[in-house]
Amino acid sequence: MSLEFIAGSSGAGKSYQVYSEIIRESLAEPDRQFLVIVPEQFTMQTQKEIVRMHPKRGLMNVDVLSFNRLAWRVFAEVGGDDLPVLEDIGKSLIVQKVIAARQEKLKVMERALGRPGAVSQMKSLISELMQYRVEPEDLDEWIRRGEAAHRGRLSLKLEDIRTVYTAFRDYIDEHYLTKEEVPERLCHVIGDSTLVKDSVIVLDGFTGFTPVQHQVVRELLSLALKVRVVLTVPSSEELERGKSEHRLFHMSYEMYRKVLGLAKESRCEIAPVRWIEAGEKGRFAGSPALAYLEQNLFRSRRREAYAGEQKEITVTQAKDPEQEIRMIAEQILRMVRREGYRYRDFAVVSGDLSTYGRLAENVFSECGIPFFVDQKKAVMTNPMVEFIRSAIDMVVQNYSYDSVFRFLRTGLGDLSREETDRMENYCRALGIRGRKKYDESWTRCPRYMDKDELLLYNEIREKFADETREFHEAMHRRNTTVKSKAEAVYRLLAGHGIQRKMAEMKLCFQENGDAVSAGEYGQIYGAVIDLLDKIVEVLGEEKMKLADFQSILDAGFEEINIGLVPPGEDQVMTGDIERTRLRKIRVLFFAGVNEGIVPKPVAAKGILSEHDRQILAGDSVELSPTSKEQMYQQRFYLYLSMTKPSDRLCLSYSRSGVEGGALLPSYLIGVVKRLYSRLEIRSAEEIYRKDPTLLLETPKGRMSLLLQGLQKIPDELPGADFNELLRTLWQSEEGREEAQRLLSAVSTKNPAKGIGMQLARMLYGDKLQVSITRLEDFAECSFRHFLDYGLRLREREEYEFNAADYGSILHKALERYAKILGKREIRWGTLGDGERNRVADEALDEVAFDYGNTIMQSSQRNRHMLERIREILHRTVWALDEQIRMGSFEPTDFEFRFRTNEEVKSLHFSLEDGTEMKLTGTVDRIDDCRTEGGHYVKIIDYKTGKTTLDLGQLYYGLQLQLTVYLNAVMECRQKAEPGAEVLPAGIFYYHIDDPWIEPTAEDQRLEEILKKLRPDGLLNADLDVLKLMDHSLAPGVASTVIPVKLNKSPNKETGSFLGVGSRVADITDFETICQYADEKVREIGSGIIRGEADAKPTVSADGGQAGFACAYCPYRSVCGFDEKIPGYSYREVQKMKPEEAMKAMREKLTGKGDD
Known part of the structure; x- marks a missing residue:
């Protein structure tokens, strides 16, 4: 039994040296087992490398394993626990269960553990406790220490953690084995294994071991013939310096110290550390600048900066992350095409793989670069998962609009896209909500729909109701088990053929060359079914509320990560600076070297805060690294990543993020810049300016x-x-x-041809029947008119209370108020405040009922809006009463409608080609006053928005309504009274409002309100007529009810008392205005029938929004108007003073002016 450390700097050739030795020894001793143990994600790559180096191109008696694979090889050989291994999904399910069962026993974390993500955090903490061999009894000791040190809050939190942890351990005991327990169980049986006994073992690619892995290493040291541990540290001096936690090689020192201690415990023979010097076979043999980087990066000693010319290290500043990735793609393609590189020679790493990985997928796919993004794919946004989640949401939310159309928009249901669009438009327009609405026949029609179409819509409704009925009934039943709910989900999937649909989508992605998506869709069905099986296995017979089942299912979905295998050998690896293991890389692109990305922000620990961990670390409790330790570890990972390439290292950073916010370069840019005196940071713009051919790639x-x-x-x-x-x-x-x-x-130009007279007649008819509003719309933009009235496009109808509804209800309430007064023979201006408000309330309630009380009461906002309308209506009828009371005019008609079958000559026009055009419209109010001097008529139009009468707008055809109405009303009155002289008194816009006034005395406040509500318009300049509208008019008085002010003394030249700002015109001017309006109507009508439909919107010459036809146009995204394209231009509307507009109209009528 012996231990040997193989040490050297990154790139010195340690792995190459030890693999060469293993291959040589394995050939010399074919009966001995040689094991190379590496991190899990490194196994396949290491196998390939050893096979490539082996003279027989095979592994023979050499095995490449991870700790986990070693365990299962040993269990397969000698037997072991046959308990199923509980993976993360199973852990989450059990954690969810034990938290729910012990909620009332928790002391401080009851609410926190009910929040989204808390189950995942608790599961991670439990895994950490098991990984660091923490038993429930250890937690008791931590609690006692905390109580002794008066750490009340932390002690209570630890008690809650112990409660959940103990319950979790009790639940899995004798039923499951966690992956953290696998190494411990391995240690119990590894001594019986012939695989390990007297073998030669190499531990490579590790930066450290967890406590449970230390147990396994101890066993390996006591059983194996030789154990070689590869250590990244360049010299014995650096190894010694590594004792300090802030030193670069502290992780290597800790690994060396702990393994050395295990060897001593096992009484192993310990060989001297073998130092591998970077020589001719070292990674940086041909790249002195990269060798200098390895020797000096993050070292505390000071050395002179690299002064020579070098091209191996570059730093590029880009506009944003997309430009970074595009420049990387251009450089890769150029080097492959011109310098003989292979795609496998490149790697792209970043500290923000979520952003740069997604961009790499898009840009590399577009450029035809084979690539692999080394990250697991979460499935929460996968259509199949969304199909299940939205189906359950439909039941939980009683078929809310959002849940129903989330379900249908997955595209996995029975409805086609067209059927879904139709049903969505119908439901939006009529506010269809609740399961009951989908089970009942639909009988109402939105404004855009004919009654005949209801049959089709009911067929779609029935189809949707049928496909969800079984699932709805199964999930809606109370007191059912988890198993029955899981089976309902399975039947939903089977009934909709989801397995087949996922297979078809996988095939589609494969055909389009999208291996990543093909891998996801190929695995998702099996992963979800495994999840359902796991849920039934763990919780099957428990009775559970649907909301709790939904939470457990969501927790399971969050744990599903699709692992993707690199689809080929020759491809660009894209990965994370810490997780991704790179070998044999010639060029490394390090993207996103920005502050906030490098170093990575240390993620919050979750259940135990950073402060909690620091306290526990002070008590010599070993858990995962603290934030401070992680910061030092990140520096070591940066060192490992940046010393991977043998030829070039290309750093890049962005000036702004994907959302446009400003970004700063990382400190790392400054660190590298100080190491190379001639290193320049070049911007992307500068690079393209000097070498525009780079874009050709x-x-x-x-x-x-x-x-x-x-x-x-x-x-x-x-x-x-x-x-x-x-x-x-x-x-x-x-x-x-x-x-x-x-x-x-x-070469695009605006053809500006319109639609032609023939098509216009087909669309609009041989006889035009138009409203005045339609004529004004044409004057603003003939293309918008074509879309509105020719193609009859409409914005999607919404079941909501909007600005148009607000105006409509107020108009109808005023009309109903007037009808009630008329029916009860009550004169305007005779009611007291209380009675007037009661009549107004009665009118509004009737209108609200007719309008649809459902929508008015559908939300707090709408209910508040209805009460606000009530207040405005009270103020309006008060103001109108006051205005009428102060004059001699009497309201005689309300919502007076002109119809096409009425013979009103002023509404009938013969156009230039002989086409007949009839106007329709509704006058909000007509007031009359009969005197010996004549029959005077006043026209009032109610507006919920601030509108002023502008003769310049009338000149351009944008404000015709009041003048055309005046012509028509005067003709009707003249017919009714042939012997009378019917004359105009005025035309007005009344702004329906309830203005706010600074608090003052009540009488003064009411007078100010009346002034604010004074209608705007044009009045007959005859002083006697003006006094018919306001009896209080006298020299020196400004009227509160009409826009007129009288001076104290008459004008010396004209003899008139009218003051500046009085909006008046004499009878001749009224005749001019009315005659001009007729001609403008005829001109616009002729434009319609000629088929004018050019996108030439009006715009105020002064740049104001008031005359800008495009400001609120719903068709801006489709009209194609662009001033930069030849043939497109605005129709400028000049701002005119009243006298200028009158002069222009006279000239136009006499043929001396032009538009």
Whole structure:
């Protein structure tokens, strides 16, 4: 029995030396067993390496094993525990069970252990306790020490941990064996094994051993002929320095010290440490700069920086992680194509494999680089797992919208994608919730749907209800066992053919060259069935609530990690700086060398905090490394990773993260920079500027170069390089298609042809029947009009209370209020506050009931909104009462509707080609006042948003409504009273609101509110008419109910009392406005029937949002409008003063102006 340490620096050739010796000795002694024990993830690679080195290209009497594989080889030979090994999933299930059973006994952790992730944390702590050979009795001792030291909180926490740990151990006793117990059981029987007896053993690739592994090493030392331990430390001086925990080789020293102690206990012969010097066969024989890095990285001694020229080490600064990976891909492809490298010669490592691994998958796949990402794949987002989880959620949440469509969107149910889309639109529009709704026939129709379509929608509903009925009934039963619930899940999977669907998806991924996804989908069904079997095995006969079963299932899903095997030999390995084991790497790309990634942030320990662990460490309790120890260990792993390549080390970092936040380089960049005086940090932009041909290596890079060249046309003719690039792209079908697409995009123009008169007639009909709002929409953007009224596109209807509903309810409530007054023969302005509010409440309640009380009461927000509407309605009817009371006008019509079958000449238009166009619309309110001087008419339009009358907007056809309504109402009144002179009094927008006013005296406050609610519009300039609208008007008075102010004395030139800001026009101006509006309506109608449908939206010349047609357009993502593309432009709307707008309208009517 002897022990020998084989020591040397990283890259010195220790493994090569010891493997060569093992091969030579195994050939000389064919009857002796030679065992090479390495970490689990290193076994396959080590086997390949020894086979490659062996002259007979076989292992013969050499075995490559991990500690776990050694155990099972020994158990197979001599027998051992036949108990099943409890894996992480089984542990989580049992931990979940024992926590639930002992919840009331816990003293301080009852709530904490009920949180998401707590089961996994407790399972990890239990594994750690077992790995470090901590017994429940040891916890009792820790508790006693804590109580003696007055650590009350920690002692209580340890009591809770002991409660769960003891229950866990009791549960598995004589039923299961944990993987942490396997080495201990191995030690009981290993002495009977001929595999180990008198064998020669090598321990390689380890940075340390856990306490349970130390037991096994002790047995190996006492049984084997020779044990050789490979140690990474460059010299005896460094080994001695390693006694200090902050030294680089402290981990190697600890491993040396503990194994040496075990050898002494076993009375082994201990040979002197054999030091391997890096020579001609060392890793860095041809790379002096890399050799210098190994000798000086993280060393405390000071040496002069490497002064020579070197190309082996580079540092690149990229814009973001994607650019980092793209540059790595370009360099790999260039070196493979030009320098004779193989893909297996490269590796990419990072401290953030979740980000860089995903990017490597995307970019390397796109570039055709074979790769393998060395990380296990979690399955929580896999469609099959989501199918099960959402199915259970449907039952737990009583078929909430989210759970139902999570289930259907997995694509694994019986409904097709089109059927799912139809059902989702229906359910969103009508608020379908609850299982009962899916079992009952659907009879309601959303606004977009015809009654005839209900049959189709009910067929889809029945199909969904049928496919989920059995599962729903099984899961909905109370007091059922875990086994019955697991069987229901299995029947759900079997009934939907999930195994077949997963196999088909695996095949699809294989055909598309996605080996990673193919591996996941090939294993997922078996992994889930194994989980269900494990749940039944552990908890099968227990009765459990569905929510608890769901938690156990989720805990199991979280533990499933799909292990993927590298699909080939010649590929780029992508991995983590700590976990991934690399051998025979020529070029290493170290990506993401940023602060916060290198060194890695130390993860929170979970159940025991860092502070707890420090206290326990002070009591000489050995557990997994503390945060401080982990920081030192990370430095050693960085040393091991950075000294893996034999040719080049390429470091890179990003200026910003994937989400755009600024990033700083890691301290490691500064450490390396100080070691090499001539090392420059080059930005990606600088590299591309000096060598743009690097972009030629990848498809996206080639397209980028092509686009840069195309963007110079026509200002600059393409050169020879551009033409050569184009020829290169044309040689492959994929490149040719992409180049053609870019060439087409560069030459894109807006055809601006519209849809033509023939198609317009097919879409809109031979006789146009349009609303004034539709004309205004056309004036804003004819393309939006085409999508709205031609193609009849609609935004998805939602079962929710939105801004449009808010306005609609207020409008209808005001209409209903007016009808109640009319029915009861009550005049406006005669009710007291209390009675007026009661009538308003009655009107609102009727409207809410008709609208659908279900949605109004469906949430606290909606209920609050209804009460807010009530307050606004009270304020509105008060303000309208006050405005009417102060004048002589009487409201006579509410929601006055013009229909196409009515003969109102001002609403009938003959367009330029003879097409007839009729306008429809509804006037919110008409007020009349009859005097000896004439019959005056006032038009009021209610707006829930702040709207002002703008004659400039009228000029451009964007505000036609009030003027067109005035024409029509005056015509109707004239017909009703042929002998009377019907004249305009004014056109108004009333803003429905309840403004907030600073607290003052009540009378003053009400007057200020009335001013805020003063309607905006245009009034007849005749002073007598103005006084009909506000009796209080007098010189020096500003009206509170109309936008008019009178000066104290008349204007010397005009004799008018009207003050600045009064919104008035004389009868001639009203006639001009009305005549212009008619012409504008005719012009817009002619544009519609001509088929104008160009994306030419209006925009305010001053850049304001008010005139920007695209601001709230739902079609912005599909119209293709882009000012940079020839043929696209905005229609500018100039800001006009009222007098400028009047002048422009007169000129247009006389033929002197243009739009």
